[in-house]
Amino acid sequence: MGYGMVIDQQLCVGCAACTIACKIENNTPAGINWCDKITRTSGKFPAVRYEYISTMCNHCDNAPCVKACPTQAMYKDRQTGLTLHDPKKCIGCKACIVNCPYGVISVNWERPHRDWAQRDRLAEGCFSPREMVVESGGEGTPHGNPERGTTYPVVRPAGTVEKCTFCDHRLAEGLAPACVDACPSGARQFGDIDDPNSEVSKLVAKHGGKGLREELGTRPRVIYIRDYKPQRRFEPARPAGENQGA
Amino acid sequence: MNSKVSVKDFLTPTWILIAAGLVAGGAMGLYEMFFGHLFATNSALVWTLPLITYIFLALMSTGVSLVLAYGLIMKDESITRHTRALLIMAIGMLLGGFTALATELGSLLNMVWILLSPNPSSPIWWMGTLYSIELVLLFIKLVMDLKGRHGVFDLPLAWGTLIIAGAAAITIGAVFGTVIGRPDYHGAFLSVVTLVSALVSGAAAIVLLRPQSALTETAGRIFRQTALVFAALLLIRVVYEAHSTVVGMLGWASIWMLIPFILALALLQFAPRILALIGILGVLWVQYSFIITGQLVSLGQTAHWYGAVQTYQPNIPEALILVLGIAVAAALIKLGEQFLMGDQRQAAT
Secondary structure: OOOEEEEOOOOOOOOHHHHHHHHHHHHOOOOOOOOEEEEEEEEOOOOEEEEEEEEEOOOOOOOHHHHHHOOOOEEOOOOOOOEEOOOOOOOOOOOHHHOOOOOOOOOOOOOHHHHHOOOOOOHHHHOHHHHHHHOOOOOOOOOOOHHHHHHOOOOOOOOEEOOOOOOOOHHHOOEEEEHHHHOOOOEEEEEEEOOOOOOHHHHHHHHHOOOOOOHHHHOOOOOEEEEOHHHHHHOOOOOOOOOOOO | OOOOHHHHHHHHHHHHHHHHHHHHHHHHHHHHHHHHOOOOOOOOOOOOOHHHHHHHHHHHHHHHHHHHHHHHHHHHHHOOOOHHHHHHHHHHHHHHHHHHHHHOOOOHHHHHHHHHHHOOOOHHHHHHHHHHHHHHHHHHHHHHHOOOOOOHHHHHHHHHHHHHHHHHHHHHHHHHHHOOHHHHHHHHHHHHHHHHHHHHHHHHHHHOOOOOHHHHHHHHHHHHHHHHHHHHHHHHHHHHHOOOOOOOOOOOOOHHHHHHHHHHHHOOOHHHHHHHHHHHHHHHHHHHHHHHHHHHOOOOHHHHOOOOEEEEEEOOOHHHHHHHHHHHHHHHHHHHHHHHHOOOOHHOO
C-alpha cells in the first residue's frame, strides 16, 4: 500500500484552512508551514486567471531528499510509502532542502517556539510566556498538540529540518491528515493511491491529473486534478468529510 | 620536532592577525552552533558563505595534496623536498575547512550517524567519507615523514592520495550536480569545475605560501596550466549560459571571471605571490557564484515567502566564518612549520 493525496482544483477555494490546521496539528513554529501554497496570476484584465495550489511534501516515490540525505534521516517508510524524517539522525546539512524541487522542507535555525521560553511578564500579576506553557501543560507552546509526539517530536530540535508527514500519527489511528479534515469544500481526498479501487485512485482514473514538476522523475504522490472552470460551479460538490480518510 | 620555539615567536603581526581571526570568527561560530542564528540564510537559501568557506578550503587542500601526490609519483624533487611543508599545508587547510563546516551544520553531535546509518546514494556521504580518508592518509604520511620512514609504502600512499583527493574534489561537484530541481547546478560540469579549481587554488597556494625557487617554479607551472584550463571552462560556461533556454536558470558565470586567470597566465613570472593571491580570490569568486546562484530561484512554496528570485549578500557573522576558516588553517600551518619543520626550513630552499 502507499498513501497519496488528490487535490481537486475545481473545489479548492484557497481559504488556507489546510495550512492553519496543519500548523495546529503539528505544532510548527512561526515561519514554517508544512502545508503552504503556490499562487499564480496570469492573463490580462478582464481575462485574468488566479490559481491557488495547496502544496506540501509530495512523498515522492523517487524522493531526491532521501537520495541526498547522508545519514538516512530522510527515509521512505516501506509500509506506507511516506517520506519521513528522523530528527535523531539529522545532522542539519540541509542537502534535502537543496535537493527538494518543491521547497517543502524547512529548517529550524534556532530552537522552535523560543518566544514561549521567555520569562518576562508583561505586567505584575500576568503570566510570562514560560509560565503559560508550564501551567497549560503544553510542550513548547500552551497549545502544543501532544498527539503529534507519538511518531515525531512535538518540538523539533534546533538545527534539524522538518516537513509534512501526511500526519502519520493520525494515519496510525485510522484518521485522515488534519488538512484533509479541515478542507471545507472537500477538495482534498486521501487514501491508498496504489489500490486501484480506492477513492483517490478512482478520481485520478476519472480526471487524469498530474503532480508538480513530474518531468523531473520524482513520482510525486500528491496529484492535482482539474483546473478551476466557472462553468463547473453548478456541479454537485462532494460534501466535506465524505469518502475521506485512510 | 623543534623544541626551540619560544613565546616571542607568537608575538608577530601574523600571529596577532590569526588570533584576532580566531577570536572574532570563533565567537560567531560558537554563537551560531549553540545559542542562536546569525547567518543570512532562510529555508530557500541555505548554503551560504560558511559552506562556501568549507568548499574553498577543502578544494585548496585537495589541490595541494594532488600536487604533492604528483611530485611523489613522478619523483619530482622540486616537490618532494617540500613534502612535510605541503602535508602541513594540506592538513591545515582541510581542518580549517572542517571548522567552517562545523559552524554551518545544524546538529554536529548527530554526525555519528554518518558512520552508523550511511547512505551510499548521497554525494554528501561520499564527500565526508573521502575527505575523512584523505585526512587520515595525510596524517599517516606526515607521521611517516616525521619519523623518517620512507620506503615501500610511499608510492602506494601517493597513489592513494591522488585517487582519493581527486575523487573527493569531483564528489564536491556532484553534491551540486546531482540536484535535479536546480538548473544552475544540474549536470557533470560542476564536478569538472571543482576538480580544476582545486588544482588552481592548490598550486596558487603553494606559490603564495612556499616562495622558494624550485617549488615555486613547479607550482607556478602547474598553476598556469590549470588556470588556462579553468579559464577555458569558464568561457565554455559563459557561452553556454548566453544561449541557454533552460527555464529557471539564472546563470552564474561571467566573462569577468576569466581576468584573474588570464593575468596569472600572462604575468605570473613578474609578481608570482600577488598573482597567486589574485588567482585564489578568483577561484573563491567562481565557487561563491555558482553555489549562491543555484539557490536564488525560490522553489515551490518558498516563492510565497521570499519572492520568485532572491538576492544574497553575506553578513558580518558569515564573513567572520570565512575569516575563522582561514585563521584556523593559517594557525595550523604556522604551528606545523614552527614545531615540525625546524631544520627542514633551511634545507628546503
